[in-house]
Amino acid sequence: MSLFAINRYLGDENDNDGSTSESRSKALLAKLHEQARARQQQNSKIAEEGNPELSAKGGTTSKKRKKQQNDQDAAEKVQKKKSKGVNQESSEPDCEDLSANTQTAERSLSGKKKKRKGTKTEHNEPESSDSGAVLETVLVERKSKQQRGTVVEKTEESDSEEQEEDDEDESDEDESMEETKEQTEQLAENSEKSPSQSGFTILGGFEKKTVQKVQMVLPQWLAQPDIVQRDINKNLVPIRDVPGICPRLLKKLESNGIQNFFPVQAEVIPAILESASHGLLVGRGGYRPRDICVSAPTGSGKTLAFVIPVIQALSKRVVREIRALVVLPTKELAQQVCKVFCSYAEGTSLKVVMVAGQKSFAAEQTSLLETSGGRTRSLADIVVATPGRLVDHINKTPDFSLRHLRFLIIDEADRMIDSMHQSWLSQVVKAVYAPWCGSDGASIFRRTEPGPITAASLFQPQMPLQKLLFSATLTQNPEKLQQLGLHQPRLFSSTHSRPSATASSTTDVPPQPQEKFNFPQGLTEYYVPCTLSKKPLLILHFILRLKFSPVLCFTNSREGAHRLFLLVQLFGGVRVAEFSSRLSPGERKKTLKEFEQGKIQLLISTDAAARGIDIKGVKCVVNYDAPQFIRTYIHRVGRTARAGKAGLAFTFLLGVQEKNFLQMVRDAGSPGIQRQIVKPENLTGMELDYQQTLLKLEDVIKEERAKRRI
Numbered sequence: 001m002s003l004f005a006i007n008r009y010l011g012d013e014n015d016n017d018g019s020t021s022e023s024r025s026k027a028l029l030a031k032l033h034e035q036a037r038a039r040q041q042q043n044s045k046i047a048e049e050g051n052p053e054l055s056a057k058g059g060t061t062s063k064k065r066k067k068q069q070n071d072q073d074a075a076e077k078v079q080k081k082k083s084k085g086v087n088q089e090s091s092e093p094d095c096e097d098l099s100a101n102t103q104t105a106e107r108s109l110s111g112k113k114k115k116r117k118g119t120k121t122e123h124n125e126p127e128s129s130d131s132g133a134v135l136e137t138v139l140v141e142r143k144s145k146q147q148r149g150t151v152v153e154k155t156e157e158s159d160s161e162e163q164e165e166d167d168e169d170e171s172d173e174d175e176s177m178e179e180t181k182e183q184t185e186q187l188a189e190n191s192e193k194s195p196s197q198s199g200f201t202i203l204g205g206f207e208k209k210t211v212q213k214v215q216m217v218l219p220q221w222l223a224q225p226d227i228v229q230r231d232i233n234k235n236l237v238p239i240r241d242v243p244g245i246c247p248r249l250l251k252k253l254e255s256n257g258i259q260n261f262f263p264v265q266a267e268v269i270p271a272i273l274e275s276a277s278h279g280l281l282v283g284r285g286g287y288r289p290r291d292i293c294v295s296a297p298t299g300s301g302k303t304l305a306f307v308i309p310v311i312q313a314l315s316k317r318v319v320r321e322i323r324a325l326v327v328l329p330t331k332e333l334a335q336q337v338c339k340v341f342c343s344y345a346e347g348t349s350l351k352v353v354m355v356a357g358q359k360s361f362a363a364e365q366t367s368l369l370e371t372s373g374g375r376t377r378s379l380a381d382i383v384v385a386t387p388g389r390l391v392d393h394i395n396k397t398p399d400f401s402l403r404h405l406r407f408l409i410i411d412e413a414d415r416m417i418d419s420m421h422q423s424w425l426s427q428v429v430k431a432v433y434a435p436w437c438g439s440d441g442a443s444i445f446r447r448t449e450p451g452p453i454t455a456a457s458l459f460q461p462q463m464p465l466q467k468l469l470f471s472a473t474l475t476q477n478p479e480k481l482q483q484l485g486l487h488q489p490r491l492f493s494s495t496h497s498r499p500s501a502t503a504s505s506t507t508d509v510p511p512q513p514q515e516k517f518n519f520p521q522g523l524t525e526y527y528v529p530c531t532l533s534k535k536p537l538l539i540l541h542f543i544l545r546l547k548f549s550p551v552l553c554f555t556n557s558r559e560g561a562h563r564l565f566l567l568v569q570l571f572g573g574v575r576v577a578e579f580s581s582r583l584s585p586g587e588r589k590k591t592l593k594e595f596e597q598g599k600i601q602l603l604i605s606t607d608a609a610a611r612g613i614d615i616k617g618v619k620c621v622v623n624y625d626a627p628q629f630i631r632t633y634i635h636r637v638g639r640t641a642r643a644g645k646a647g648l649a650f651t652f653l654l655g656v657q658e659k660n661f662l663q664m665v666r667d668a669g670s671p672g673i674q675r676q677i678v679k680p681e682n683l684t685g686m687e688l689d690y691q692q693t694l695l696k697l698e699d700v701i702k703e704e705r706a707k708r709r710i
């Protein structure tokens with residue numbers, strides 16, 4: 001209570017004058033002293049005037065008088081307070097009120113006698129206290145406690161004893177007053193020494209502490225990756241120079257027009273092949289192979305970097321079981337990767353099955369499993385899946401088994417980590433180590449979830465599960481990567497601005513740079529300052545005047561994509577289409593195909609086409625709406641300048657967006673984003689038509705809304 005009141009009091013002492021709490025406390029203390037002295041002088045004056053004799057004698061009688069006077073004062077104050085009401089209390093904080101508050105509470109507990117004690121305490125406190133408001137508070141509380149103790153004792157005693165005790169009590173009080181005075185002086189002295197010496201802990205404090213900055217320290221494998229060259233064209237490796245690839249696949253590559261491997265393929269293919277070179281059961285030296293993570297720019301050929309070694313490792317299979325599982329975030333991506341697998345599996349007995357919701361669940365089940373003669377067997381060696389549909393099959397398709405899984409490939413890995421809350425990975429791992437039923441339990445394929453390596457665990461070699469992660473924007477956040485449960489991971493990365501800190505050198509670590517990513521070598525980035533109303537004219541100017549085509553244009557919402565699509569369509573002269581979740585999967589597939597074939601000049605899309613989609617021949621990407629996140633930007637602009645080719649990326653920026661956006665792009669390691677001005681006079685010729693189109697657009701949107709309501 002007293003602490004609360006003192007805080008309020010301090011707050012009233014002009015908070016904004018810039019003075020410290022310490023100086024405010026001292027000011028308060030001085031004020032208290034002054035008031036106490038004034039009160040004492042007043043009391044002794046009254047005593048002398050009333051009975052000079054008694055006053056001259058001094059002693060107990062004089063003290064009694066003082067007490068009576070004090071009681072009277074206190075009673076007046078309580079009366080005053082009652083009439084002012086509770087609210088008044090906060091509007092007039094005063095040190096006397098403060099004491100009175102404490103005493104009022106005490107009086108309500110202790111009755112008449114308590115009143116007198118409270119009044120005495122009030123007079124003693126300011127005189128003896130000498131060490132700031134906090135100490136003052138402690139003293140008030142301490143005395144209140146002493147008094148309360150007395151109250152409990154007294155109320156238990158009978159009324160008949162009361163008069164007798166009154167006298168005794170008074171002499172006791174005088175003694176205790178002296179004692180308290182002494183104690184208070186002692187405390188004041190102690191408080192000047194140190195809080196610990198005085199036995200009181202003073203809360204609060206005025207010292208500013210400097211907190212040491214925490215540096216991020218990367219584990220060795222993240223801090224020191226195997227470097228992948230960024231410049232594709234300067235670092236091509238003839239396919240026959242890469243060891244370990246079987247003649248059949250070399251032939252297939254050549255027939256697909258591939259004479260050279262891109263840098264990421266030249267590094268990663270041999271690494272995966274090596275980990276499977278001792279058969280599918282164990283890695284080198286009988287140990288479980290290391291998991292592999294790959295971070296390389298968009299369009300650098302990551303798909304072939306896993307397709308080739310997986311096909312080769314699985315082609316010598318004995319039984320048909322699911323031994324490779326590829327998980328991707330969208331249907332379109334699953335379709336694209338499935339197509340590449342099918343192409344290189346051609347001519348082998350390997351079967352690739354996609355479970356991404358393109359077909360009905362029952363149709364997918366039929367393509368996964370076959371039942372004949374009462375036995376169910378797998379029809380798939382390689383499954384390409386989206387996480388949702390995969391989990392559905394794990395839980396709802398009887399005999400769907402992942403017990404033979406050797407490779408788990410996670411493409412667009414950073415995005416897949418973000419969807420980890422769906423717990424798809426834990427379900428996959430559970431299915432991989434699911435117990436065998438019946439006599440199959442004795443199979444050599446029996447697997448137990450890996451634990452610490454011991455002599456016993458090495459005694460019976462078992463087929464390992466190896467994880468292969470791929471992304472253009474793989475996170476360097478060890479906490480996020482930890483969710484994947486990687487085993488002695490090995491990182492291949494083309495991010496050269498890697499941090500110099502490692503787990504082993506935790507001292508004198510330079511500040512950790514922000515996460516940096518790699519941009520394709522052939523990409524040229526521009527930003528176009530503009531206003532909101534000029535954006536549609538700008539995109540029309542790009543297609544109709546500057547003749548950019550094909551253009552992939554990104555908006556931040558599907559409504560935005562649809563509106564812009566309608567507007568450009570109504571304006572006329574441009575073959576335009578939209579790509580978003582407004583379209584069915586079939587329509588989306590058809591649209592992408594037409595865009596690739598050059599039938600569509602301008603494809604207006606949401607971020608549904610931002611990641612992984614490989615559309616050949618996209619010369620130009622336009623960020624009609626600036627992306628909010630750097631990863632989104634990197635994936636969007638990465639739809640052009642693929643496979644070592646050149647490409648342009650334009651971002652329309654409003655004035656308010658410029659500073660933050662440019663900072664974000666530079667911080668992420670962009671080689672440079674240039675300003676591109678489109679003069680207003682270049683747009684004036686289209687403005688009249690544009691205004692008329694806007695009117696038509698309004699009608700079309702109204703019609704659409706009306707149709708939806710029906």
Ligand SMILES: Nc1ncnc2c1ncn2[C@@H]1O[C@H](COP(=O)(O)OP(=O)(O)OP(=O)(O)O)[C@@H](O)[C@H]1O
Pocket residue numbers: 257258259260261262265296297298299300301302303304471472611612613614616638642643
């Ligand atoms: N060795 C090669 N020679 C010629 N073309 C290649 C080679 N490897 C891949 N490509 C082509 O390069 C393009 C990009 O490849 P891919 O889609 O695998 O890139 P990515 O790194 O996965 O890109 P993203 O990060 O955007 O998903 C594809 O069209 C692919 O056919």
